[in-house]
Amino acid sequence: MGNSFICRTKKDSKDVGSRSKRMGRSQRKPVSEEELHLQALSMALQQHQLSQRFEGSMSRRIGSSRRHAVSESFSAKQVPVNLENIKIKRFVLIHGEGFGAWCWYKTVALLEEAGLLPVALDLTGSGIDLTDTNSVTTLADYSKPLTVYLENLPEDEKVILVGHSIGGACISYALENYPQKISKAIFLCATMVSDGQKPFDVYADELGSAERFMQESKFLIHGNGKEKPPTGFMFEKEQMKGLYFNQSQAKDVALAMVSMRHSPLGPIMEKLSLSADKYGTGRRFYIQTLDDHALSPDVQEKLVRENPPEGVFKIKGSDHCPFFSKPQSLHKILVEIAQIP
Numbered sequence: 001m002g003n004s005f006i007c008r009t010k011k012d013s014k015d016v017g018s019r020s021k022r023m024g025r026s027q028r029k030p031v032s033e034e035e036l037h038l039q040a041l042s043m044a045l046q047q048h049q050l051s052q053r054f055e056g057s058m059s060r061r062i063g064s065s066r067r068h069a070v071s072e073s074f075s076a077k078q079v080p081v082n083l084e085n086i087k088i089k090r091f092v093l094i095h096g097e098g099f100g101a102w103c104w105y106k107t108v109a110l111l112e113e114a115g116l117l118p119v120a121l122d123l124t125g126s127g128i129d130l131t132d133t134n135s136v137t138t139l140a141d142y143s144k145p146l147t148v149y150l151e152n153l154p155e156d157e158k159v160i161l162v163g164h165s166i167g168g169a170c171i172s173y174a175l176e177n178y179p180q181k182i183s184k185a186i187f188l189c190a191t192m193v194s195d196g197q198k199p200f201d202v203y204a205d206e207l208g209s210a211e212r213f214m215q216e217s218k219f220l221i222h223g224n225g226k227e228k229p230p231t232g233f234m235f236e237k238e239q240m241k242g243l244y245f246n247q248s249q250a251k252d253v254a255l256a257m258v259s260m261r262h263s264p265l266g267p268i269m270e271k272l273s274l275s276a277d278k279y280g281t282g283r284r285f286y287i288q289t290l291d292d293h294a295l296s297p298d299v300q301e302k303l304v305r306e307n308p309p310e311g312v313f314k315i316k317g318s319d320h321c322p323f324f325s326k327p328q329s330l331h332k333i334l335v336e337i338a339q340i341p
Helices: 033-046 101-113 144-151 167-177 199-207 210-216 237-244 250-259 297-306 327-339
Strands: 005-009 090-094 117-121 159-164 182-188 284-289 311-315
Touching: 090 101, 090 144, 090 167, 101 117, 101 250, 101 327, 117 144, 144 167, 159 167, 159 327, 167 182, 182 327, 199 297, 237 250, 284 297, 284 327, 311 327
Parallel strands: 090 117, 090 159, 159 182, 182 284, 284 311
Antiparallel strands: 005 311
16 A cells, blocks of 8 residues: 555445535546646635634644645546445545535545546535525534435445545434445544534644633634624634645645635534444544644544544545645545445
């Protein structure tokens, strides 16, 4: 597998959903990285962007100077994968807070070129979904494009779910409510919480208690007026660069800066109800990112220790967005997990 990542494991269609916007149509002809980036940028520029920005400082992990690293080279042309070893070929890619389907453009291209079937969804109020983000108050609301997609799958079809960052809460919710539709769930530097926990709890060491965050944070958005409870949150641009993109290429950071929207607050403050006979029987895998400033490697290690998955993979030199900074390493891990019997 090369030296860009290490792993350890415990054990050695139809696209639906009228509100869900997605990337992932079949392409037989390889597409260059530049063409893919232009397509993603074009899509991002079409969406209506909220212009609210706010001041404040984050934790000590955000530096004023950004270390520039050489990002992993990207090519949509891959060595063919032995599809006979992969029973479930459909990947459903779920973005994290502030992102949208657009962020998966490299992963979509690599999986398609390998002969697999990726679909990237926009969660409610994200990407080019036109729902007002301030109206998204529950995890069920936020995850609806995913649940609609799963509900409309043919009865005998399953998918591999991949959830990034807070998108991990969405795939946990799906595992609990649609376990029969999910072959494997892959948490990509994601909030993999236990029963009764809130996605926000994962960040408590850095951000303090939920109550304190709601009272004092300068990153909150009051979409219904200052006198009403906050409806969302978003970091200022320079802070986002330090948190999410400390190893990503400048053009991908530029794409993110014109594409990211604020995140709904309600879903990350909601306690998940996860049962042993549904969520507990799902096949979970975790991908750790070892140069992550948003969800530190120590926190990720704590998540897998407290709620052990079937397998753990690690990507060296990756920031919080390996689909930008380490697309080839991420692709290889996704294919390897797909091949696990």
